[in-house]
Amino acid sequence: MLDKRVTIDDIVAEIRDGMTVGIGGWGSRRKPMALVRALARSSVKDLRLVSYGGPDVGILCRAGKVREVVYAFVSLDSIPLEPHFRNARQSGAVTTMELDEGMFLLGLQAAAWRVPFLPTRVGLGSDVMRLNPGLRTVRSPYPNPGEVGGEDLVAMPALNLDVALIHMHRGDQGGTGQYLNVDPYFDDLMCMAARRRFMSVERIVDTADFAKVGPVQSIRINRLMTDGVVETPHGAHFTECVPDYPRDEVFQRAYTASAKSEEAWDEFRAKYVDVTEAEYQAAVGQ
């Protein structure tokens, strides 16, 4: 087994201007925030983000790293609308690809399976088609029973990622990952849709320890899916990472308040973004 341990800086160094970056988790849940913060203080720009979005999208938009957001929602869950993403959208600072949550899944799945698109009924009749003029429909070659022709379906294009960033509860040094909460989200698909795949984990453990803390199904990320792993304890903070820790609602409210003015953001940024990971964890009381 290879030793795939890397540092946060190694991962950020792989990300270049203009790349398409997929970020795992869902809303304000199990986001690779240590990696996101490092990206926010890097010199990278013009990223295209693909995310079931939460504060990952908000922080990177606010830090000026983003050209386009491919999204179905950007939410903090307990605070439904992500304040920094809202500001970025309403000022026209970022463009978007507006997708249904399920089309998003199909785009990642198509990329993972190396096919150019997957057909779906989803999107028909909605403004997903108007807002994405490049989206095409395909005619099924197979007639439905009792019908003459085949039906028209949306051809959801593959969402090919340059880099995927995910956060798991446990990992080993070979790049296998285990989640211990109730939902794997789409982290495995994010990895399979990407050229380079990086995983932060709460704790690096011996491979033999996975089966001691969860069922085999929890070992969702196998090492075919990853290129690097880094241990970042408390690294999903302030998003939810149960059972290790809940969402930090107090901090999330402070984060939300930082969208109210330039001064508020500058203060937040100085204290919580433009600092090392160790300084951040000390600042939030770890």
Place this chain on the structure above:
Amino acid sequence: MTRDGAPTRAEVCAAAIADCFAPDGEILANPIGTLPVIGGRLAKATVAPELVMTDGEALLVENIIPIGVDAPEKVIAGWNPYRTMFDVVWSGRRHVMMGASQIDKWGNQNFAFIGSPEAPRTQLLGMRGAPGNTINDTTSYWIPAHTTRVFVPAVDVVSGVGYDRARDLGPEASRFHRLGHVVTNLCVLDFATPDHRMRLRSVHPGVTVDDVVAATGFELAIDGDVPTSRLPSDDELHWIRDVIDPNGLGEEEVPNP
């Protein structure tokens, strides 16, 4: 009872929402929002125990769990992570009740954004699952504050597909599209008209037809005398007050007039 007295407006809404899900059979009843969850669980607790419901996240639960209570006891009967939810939706075994920032007479719904796509005046939730929900399964809507800001002549963005759009798609592509009811703090609406225009189905006790018309930014179909929404039964009040919503969150969402 933890709360006494005559049924409140919120409890009338909960009963109306329960009636939306009651005839569905063995499907996933998936109400989103405070009173939708209360009403959905009320249907399962009373007349429709066959409904399959979640804990609001990734578990299917068979018992009636309270809202707004930390770590309620759950009788877990299934695992339904987000990825599995798409299997349910796309196979046609769900009835969702969603919110709407805007809705028009055909039931086109918007909660994505208001204004231009390049720089919206107001960025809202995004498309979420609305396009997929509406093209695959029955969809109902819950509007806690019925106003002309929500009930508009034309929505800025179509996230949930309405009946005019479905008709334009043709019978094949739209064969799974169906809108159920629109329940609001004032009334119940449906699409039971020849061309599926929105119709006033009932007004809640204490609300007049004129109240609803004044709060709606387009012409509603109104045939004859509009009935009054039913009151919840004593059994339903027990379920709402003692079991499903012990902290009265529904009363916060729709205050009693």
